[in-house]
Amino acid sequence: MxxxxxxxxxxxxxxxxxxxxxxxxxxxxxxxxxxxxxxxxxxxxxxxxxxxxxxxxxxxxxxxxxxxxxxxxxxxxxxxxxxxxxxxxxxxxxxxxxxxxxxxxxxxxxxxxxxxxxxxxxxxxxxRSLEYVSVPIDNFLKDEVFECPIFVKLSDIKYVKIANNTATLNQDQVAKLKDKNILELYLTSKDYEARINKSLTQAKAISNKKLVTTPGASEHIILNAGKIMAEKIYHESLSRENFEMAKDYVTSSLDIISDNKRAMNLLEELNNLGDHFFSHCMGVSIYNILLAKQLDWTSEETFKLLSLAGVYHDIGFKDIDVSIANKDLSELDDDEFKSLRNHPIHGADIVSDLKYFPIELSQIILQHHENCIGEGYPFNLKKDFIYPPARIVYITDLFCDLVLTREGYDPISPKEALVIMEEDHIKEFDSIFFETFKTLFS
Structure with missing residues (x-):
C-alpha cells in the first residue's frame, strides 16, 4: 500500500x-x-x-x-x-x-x-554526513565569491543549506541573519579545503611573475630560517622524520614567498624584529604542520596555508614596539595593552591587502589569539566561531612562547611546557587538538 x-x-x-x-x-x-x-x-x-x-x-x-x-x-x-x-x-x-x-x-x-x-x-x-567549517557572516556581505553550497548551523549535528553559492545568496537576508545574531555561516570541509587550494594555486601563479626583492636578501633570510629550524626548533623528543617533513613544508612556502617582492619584504621585516621573534614565527609554522599531520589532515595546500600562518601570524607587530610582545601582561600600560590586543587586527589588514596571499590567511591571523571559552582577543570568540586552523595556531603559539625562551629566561622542555599548558590553559584549547598535540612528544 x-x-x-x-x-x-x-x-x-x-x-x-x-x-x-x-x-x-x-x-x-x-x-x-x-x-x-x-x-x-x-x-x-x-x-x-x-x-x-x-x-x-x-x-x-x-x-x-x-x-x-x-x-x-x-x-x-x-x-x-x-x-x-x-x-x-x-x-x-x-x-x-x-x-x-x-x-x-x-x-x-x-x-x-x-x-x-x-x-x-x-x-x-x-x-549530517560531512564536517563543516565556519566562515564569518561578514565575508558574505563583501564581494567575496563562494562557488559552493552555504549552510547555517542549527546545532552541533545539524546544518541547513540556505544557498547553492553566493550568486543565489540574498544580501538583504544575510544582513537580517546578522541582525538576529547569527554571526557565522558554514561550508563543508571539502568545499573549504577546495577554496584554500584554489587560493594557494592563485598565489603560486602570482609568484611566477618573479617580483624579486633586494638581490641576496631573500637567500639570506631563507638560509637564516633554515638554520633556526635546525638549531632552535627541533627537540629530541620529536620524531626526526616528522620534523624534517614539517621543515620541508615550511621551506617550500618560504621559497614561494621569495618570488614575490611584497611578501618577501614582510618576511624581511619579521626577520629584522630580532632572532627570538623570527625563531618564534618559524617554530609556530613547524608545529602547525606537525599537529595538522597528527590530526590526519591530508591536504597539501592546507599544510602550506598553515606554514604561512605560522610565518606571518604576528606580522601585526611590525609597526609596534616589539618589546610589548616580550612583556608580561602585568607590566603593560593601557596603550601597550591596546596595541597588544589589536595586533591580530593589524596583521589581518596587512596580509589582506596583498592579493598574493590566500584570503583564509587573514582569518587565521585575525583569530589566532581567540580561545575556545571566549576569553581571547580581539573579539572574545568561542570555539564554534573560530577557524579550525586558528585553533591550531592558538596551541602552537603558546607552546613556542614557552619553549623558545627569551634571553635571561631559563629554558624549559616540551614536557614541562605541556604541563603548564594543561594546568593553566586546558579549557582554552580545542580538546581534540591539544590531546593530539601532546602525542607529538615521546
Whole structure:
C-alpha cells in the first residue's frame, strides 16, 4: 500500500511541483493550504510523513508542528528560507530535525523523504554526513565569491543549506541573519579545503611573475630560517622524520614567498624584529604542520596555508614596539595593552591587502589569539566561531612562547611546557587538538 504524504503550503505552485515529484515515486499525496486544514486531515487520516512550509495563513507551520508533536511522532520535513532561520533553530531545539531550504532540489528532497518513510520506529536519520567549517557572516556581505553550497548551523549535528553559492545568496537576508545574531555561516570541509587550494594555486601563479626583492636578501633570510629550524626548533623528543617533513613544508612556502617582492619584504621585516621573534614565527609554522599531520589532515595546500600562518601570524607587530610582545601582561600600560590586543587586527589588514596571499590567511591571523571559552582577543570568540586552523595556531603559539625562551629566561622542555599548558590553559584549547598535540612528544 502506498505511503501517504501530507503537503502543507499556501503556494499552489509549490504544492503542484512537490506533488508531481512524489507521485512519480508512487506515493499517495494529500494537501492543505494552511495549518488549520492540515490539522483536520491529520485528525481524520493516517499520514506517514508531513512536509510543511512555515509562513501560512490562519495556523502557520510552527503552530502546526507544535500541535502535531503533542499527538504523534510521525516524521516531519520543514521547508525553510532565510527569514525562517531563527524560528527553525527554535524548532530544532524542540526535536524537529529535518529541514530543507527553498528552492528545494528534487534529488535531495526525494532522498530525505525515502529515508524518513522507510526508517524504523525510533531510528535516527543522520542528515549530517560531512564536517563543516565556519566562515564569518561578514565575508558574505563583501564581494567575496563562494562557488559552493552555504549552510547555517542549527546545532552541533545539524546544518541547513540556505544557498547553492553566493550568486543565489540574498544580501538583504544575510544582513537580517546578522541582525538576529547569527554571526557565522558554514561550508563543508571539502568545499573549504577546495577554496584554500584554489587560493594557494592563485598565489603560486602570482609568484611566477618573479617580483624579486633586494638581490641576496631573500637567500639570506631563507638560509637564516633554515638554520633556526635546525638549531632552535627541533627537540629530541620529536620524531626526526616528522620534523624534517614539517621543515620541508615550511621551506617550500618560504621559497614561494621569495618570488614575490611584497611578501618577501614582510618576511624581511619579521626577520629584522630580532632572532627570538623570527625563531618564534618559524617554530609556530613547524608545529602547525606537525599537529595538522597528527590530526590526519591530508591536504597539501592546507599544510602550506598553515606554514604561512605560522610565518606571518604576528606580522601585526611590525609597526609596534616589539618589546610589548616580550612583556608580561602585568607590566603593560593601557596603550601597550591596546596595541597588544589589536595586533591580530593589524596583521589581518596587512596580509589582506596583498592579493598574493590566500584570503583564509587573514582569518587565521585575525583569530589566532581567540580561545575556545571566549576569553581571547580581539573579539572574545568561542570555539564554534573560530577557524579550525586558528585553533591550531592558538596551541602552537603558546607552546613556542614557552619553549623558545627569551634571553635571561631559563629554558624549559616540551614536557614541562605541556604541563603548564594543561594546568593553566586546558579549557582554552580545542580538546581534540591539544590531546593530539601532546602525542607529538615521546
Amino acid at each position: 502506498p505511503k501517504k504524504i501530507l503537503l502543507v503550503d499556501d503556494d499552489p505552485d509549490i504544492i503542484a511541483l512537490l506533488k508531481q515529484v512524489l507521485l512519480k515515486e508512487k506515493y499517495q499525496i494529500m494537501q492543505a493550504s494552511n495549518g488549520r486544514m492540515a490539522e483536520e486531515i491529520l485528525d481524520s487520516a493516517k499520514v506517514d510523513l508531513l512536509v510543511t512550509d512555515i509562513e501560512m495563513p490562519e495556523i502557520d507551520g510552527i503552530e502546526l508542528v507544535h500541535w502535531l508533536r503533542e499527538k504523534s511522532k510521525i516524521p516531519i520535513i520543514v521547508m525553510t528560507s532565510y527569514s525562517h532561520i531563527p524560528k527553525v533553530k527554535e524548532l530544532y531545539e524542540e526535536g524537529i530535525s529535518h529541514f530543507l531550504s527553498k528552492p528545494l532540489r528534487r534529488l535531495e528532497f526525494l532522498d530525505l523523504v525515502d529515508k524518513l518513510i522507510h526508517a524504523k520506529e525510533g531510528e535516527v536519520i543522520n542528515t
